[in-house]
Amino acid sequence: xxxxxxxxxxxxxxxxxxxxxxxxxxxVDRIVCLGDILGYGPNPAECVDLVAERCEWSLLGNxxxxxxxxxxxxxxxxxxAAYWTRAQFDAEQDKEVAARRWEFLGGLRVRTQMDDFLCxxxxxxxxxxxxxxxxxxxxxxxxxxxxxxxxxxxxxSGHTHxxxxxxxxxxxxxxxxxxxxxxxxxEEHIIINPGSVGQPRDxxxxxxxxxxxxxxxxxxxxxxxxxxxxxxxxxxxxxxxSNWLGDRLHEGR
Ligand code: ZN
Numbered sequence: 001x002x003x004x005x006x007x008x009x010x011x012x013x014x015x016x017x018x019x020x021x022x023x024x025x026x027x028v029d030r031i032v033c034l035g036d037i038l039g040y041g042p043n044p045a046e047c048v049d050l051v052a053e054r055c056e057w058s059l060l061g062n063x064x065x066x067x068x069x070x071x072x073x074x075x076x077x078x079x080x081a082a083y084w085t086r087a088q089f090d091a092e093q094d095k096e097v098a099a100r101r102w103e104f105l106g107g108l109r110v111r112t113q114m115d116d117f118l119c120x121x122x123x124x125x126x127x128x129x130x131x132x133x134x135x136x137x138x139x140x141x142x143x144x145x146x147x148x149x150x151x152x153x154x155x156x157s158g159h160t161h162x163x164x165x166x167x168x169x170x171x172x173x174x175x176x177x178x179x180x181x182x183x184x185x186x187e188e189h190i191i192i193n194p195g196s197v198g199q200p201r202d203x204x205x206x207x208x209x210x211x212x213x214x215x216x217x218x219x220x221x222x223x224x225x226x227x228x229x230x231x232x233x234x235x236x237x238x239x240x241x242s243n244w245l246g247d248r249l250h251e252g253r
Contacts, residue, residue, distance in 0.1 A: 001115070002027060003212045005194040007034035007158030009051070010063065011041025011085065012198025012249075015207045016050055018226035019197050028211060030056045032114065034158035034194065035121035039063025039078065040245050041198055042234035044085045045092065045101065052104045060108035061121040061159065062128050068105055073129070077242035084240035115214060116153040117192075123157060124150035131160050132191065137172040144170040148189050156192040156212075163195025163208045163221055174202070175221035185217040192219055205252035 004023045009016050023031060033055045038044045044067070051058050063082065066074060067089075071082040089105075092098040111120045111127045120127035124147055136143055148168055164174040165182050168189050173182070184190045195208025202208075206223040213220070228249050235246030 001214045002029050003114070003214070004028045004031040005034065005156060005192065005210045005212060006031060006055070006197050007121075007194050007209075008036040008061070008161050008196035008199060009033070009041075009047050010036055010039050010196070010198040011044040011047050012231055013041070013043035013046045013050075014228075014231050015198040015226045016047055018224050019207050019209050020050065020054060022222060022224055023209070023211075026211065032056055032119070033058035034119060034156060035059035035061030035108070036063045036158060036196075037061070038067045038082075038085050040081050040235075040241070042231065042238055042241065044088050047198075048101050048104060052100075057112060058108055059112065059119060059121045060110055060128060064105065064108055065128055077245060081241055081245065084238070117212075118151050118153075118155045120155070120157050122159045123147050124155060132157060132166065132193075133160055134162055134164060134172040134174070137166060137170045141170065147191075151189055151191070154184070154187075154190050154192070156194070158193060158196070160193060161196035161199055161201035163193055163202065163210070165193070165219065166191040180221045182219045182221075183217055184219065190219075195221070199249065200252045203252045205250055 031054055033051050037047050037051050066082040067085040071079045122128055123130040123132050164172055166172050194210035197207050200208055206225050208223055211220045232246035232249050235241045236243055
């Protein structure tokens with residue numbers, strides 16, 4: 001079974017379309033989404049429609065929660081973006097389309113088990129909001145142990161927008177370290193982070209996603225250029241979205 005894993009789209013339609021086209025060019029059995037379809041970006045409704053159509057399931061991220069229910073612990077720009085995002089769904093005139101979107105958003109899962117993988121947006125102990133940062137592998141051994149203790153076998157999560165693999169040493173490997181293909185056959189537990197489709201934060205502005213091959217026991221990581229200028233100028237044209245949200249797409253942070 002080959003599963004494409006996408007996460008943290010953040011209303012960035014150009015990035016999502018680029019990633020889906022790339023997935024379509026590879027042989028993949030299913031696509032799953034680890035959450036944060038919404039927030040920051042200018043095309044939340046279009047991204048929800050595409051995820052609903054193309055993904056087998058999607059998780060609830062903190063920005064999805066923020067737009068749907070209430071933004072908690074957001075900075076001012078993110079909070080304003082959350083309210084603007086919600087208004088886009090409220091503004092839909094076609095009642096059927098609006099109902100279909102709300103139903104999809106209301107059905108987003110907090111966690112799900114997919115074969116050997118426990119899937120969450122954040123961490124297994126705080127699935128919506130807790131970050132598992134690459135530095136935690138070195139600086140927070142207790143946190144790492146508590147998180148690995150909650151994982152029956154393997155796990156996958158998004159939220160940090162930084163792609164790579166955590167192992168039980170504990171350690172974190174960015175995709176460059178294993179030349180973008182990791183074989184987990186001999187690993188007791190791993191946690192995969194596919195990186196972010198629409199708002200990468202590892203100083204590489206290209207979209208990120210991963211393909212898990214359960215027979216080959218490999219995780220392959222991909223980076224793709226997309227039309228950042230187009231997204232950034234759309235953000236600049238929306239007064240409720242801070243210019244900074246567009247500018248940082250160019251910087252990958
Ligand atoms: Zn996110």
